[in-house]
Amino acid sequence: MHRRLFVPGSAAAALLMLAIPASAADFQPGAPGIGDPYYPDYGNGGYDISHYDLRLKYQPGTDRLDGTATLLAQATQDLSRFNLDFALDVKEILIGGKRAQFKATGDHEVEVTPPAGIEKGKNFTVVVRYGGTPGKVEVSGFTSWLRTPDGGVAANEPESAWWWFPSNDHPTDKATYDVNVSVPDGTQAISNGTLQSERSQAGWTRFAWRSNKPQATYLATLAVGKFDITKDTTANGLPVINAYSKDLGDNAGAARASIERTAEVTEYLETVFGPYPYNSLGGYVPNVTTGYALETQTRPFYSPRQFANGSNVSVVVHEMAHQWYGDSVSVKGWKDIWVNEGFARYSQWLWSEKEGEGTTQELADYVYASHPADDAFWKVAPGDPGPENQFHLAVYDRGAATLQALRNEIGDKAFFELLKTWPAERAHGNGSNADLIALAEKISGKELDALFQTWLYATEKPAAPAAKRSAAAPEQPKSWKKIAATNGVHAH
Structure with missing residues (x-):
């Protein structure tokens, strides 16, 4: 609130200047992109989001999704308008309870003009009511909403939020989440974090999930379908929730034999990276036709094809390692992707060494020998691979070889101190x-x-x-085929 001051003498003008709010000319639109050179129109400028509250209703038979998203935000500049990343149809937007003007721009942007300018530092609430059939929405020729025989799944990198909730879609703007989803009775909704409640009424069941630690938008996930769900607790008392589509066919046994070892894998990784950063864990395998996996926070997504040749705990190691490297500590920009993938791949090498199936040095030697000097593998620089090579094999294997070279250079004591210090000092940041x-x-x-x-x-x-190393070609480590089977782990 601004009160007019009446002060005698020459001091009056100066004090009045202090009391006058920013003029309309001082308010500027937030940038339509957050400034990432790989993806210039991803994310938005002018504000930060601290929490998403999503209340959704999904009909698996028709792929109809309706929702109300409440976004708690703070202006980082004097803001005249701002953008949201979103691709479904918006019905209404309220800011502070008042209707805002909006229009769709580009292929995944909604330009929002509030009823009045929002001053820098001010907290504000955005309510977005929307709906659509996400499986029919394509952006630049692709979709991150995966249809299944009994529902749908949102899981992709570097973008998946556009298909199911409006967001500031970049890893540098993390937030906490409440995801409440109503689905027909007999169907389940799986998301991140802990299951707060499950209630049925009038033929619909509402699942309420909560992520209480900051989470990047691409790490938020939703899966609706008919699942077999297993529940357990870790030795430390954390809830473990795993979910498997009921129609996985021949892949069902191998998927379970892998995912059910998530708690064991996590406890091992704690010895390498330090305490697990979240209050729940698990994984889910929907009946999708894709071949990739993704480190969706607390509950990684796995495609059935990951288990087509039998169980593969190595892929679980990879995705759970991301909970420290990629999820808790996320990239500042997408060119930093090596910090995610090199460490996740190296964790597979460490697991191999623990299991007696090949040491990290033997695996580094084998990678080095497997690619001659003229191989295109060496043309990709993991430290800045470019958006076209963001998930190239070199980012994974050459990235892991970089860590082995570093380990040899600085010694085990400093190396393993580094592996724990990075996620400890930058927990839930970038x-x-x-x-x-x-x-x-x-x-x-x-x-x-x-x-x-x-x-x-x-x-x-x-x-x-x-x-x-000797001049002779190194033997293929026993773990190599299992690790190589995850080479396309993020290739979408």
Whole structure:
């Protein structure tokens, strides 16, 4: 509230200036993109979101989704209008309880003009009422909403939110979530975090899920269908919820034999990365035709094809390692993707070593020997692969080989201290390649620019291998086929 001040003398004008709010000319539109060079129109400027409250109703038979999203936000500038990333049809938008003007722009943007300018630092609430059939919506020729015989699934990277809730769609704007979904009785809705309640009324069942730690938009997931659900607790008392489509066919046994080891895998990874950062864990396998998996926070998504050749705990290791590297500590920009994928792949190598199926050095040697100098594998720089190569094999295998080279250079003590310090210092935040390199140098006391330049940024095969090795070609480690089966883990 601004009160007019009546002050005698020359001081009056100065005090009046202090009391006058920003003029209309001072309010500017928020940028339609957050500034990521890989995806210039992803995310938005001018505000941060702290919480999403989603109340949804989904009809599996028709793929109809209706929802009301309440977004708690704060202006980071004097804001005249702002954008939301969203691709379904918007019916109404309220800001502070008042109707706002809006229009669709581009292929996944909604431009919102509030009834009055929003001052920098002010908290405000946005309510969006919307609906549509997400399975029919394509953006740039693709969809992140996967239809199944009995429902639908939202799971993709780097974007999936557009198909089921309006958002500020970039990993640097994390938020907590309440996801409430009504589905026909006999159908389940799976999402992130903990299941707060499950209630049935008039032929519909409402599932209420809560993510109480900051979560990037692409890590939010929703799966509706008919699932067999298993529940357990870890040794530390955390709830474990796994879900399997009832129609997985021949892949059902292998999927269960893998996913049911999630708690065991997590407890091992705690010895490597430190305490698990969330209050629930698990995984789900819907009956989709895709082949990838995704580290959706607390509850990774797995395609049935991941288990077509039998159980594969290695893919569970990969996705659960992401809970520290990728989920708790997310990228600052999508060019930093190596910090996610290199560490997740290296965790598979560590698991291999633990299981006696090949050491991390043997796996690094095998990667190095498997790609001759003229192989395109060496033309992709994991430290900045470009959006077209964001999920290239080099980001995974060369990224993991970088970590083995670093381990050899700084020694096990400093290396494993780094693996725990990064997620401890940046829990529920973001980090870049440069941040990681700086931390490695701080912990080791060594100058590491040359090592990282060689392994992350040079577009040629390193002249020096990760460690001394014989001239003979290395034998294929026993774990290699299981790890290689996850090469397309994020290839969508």
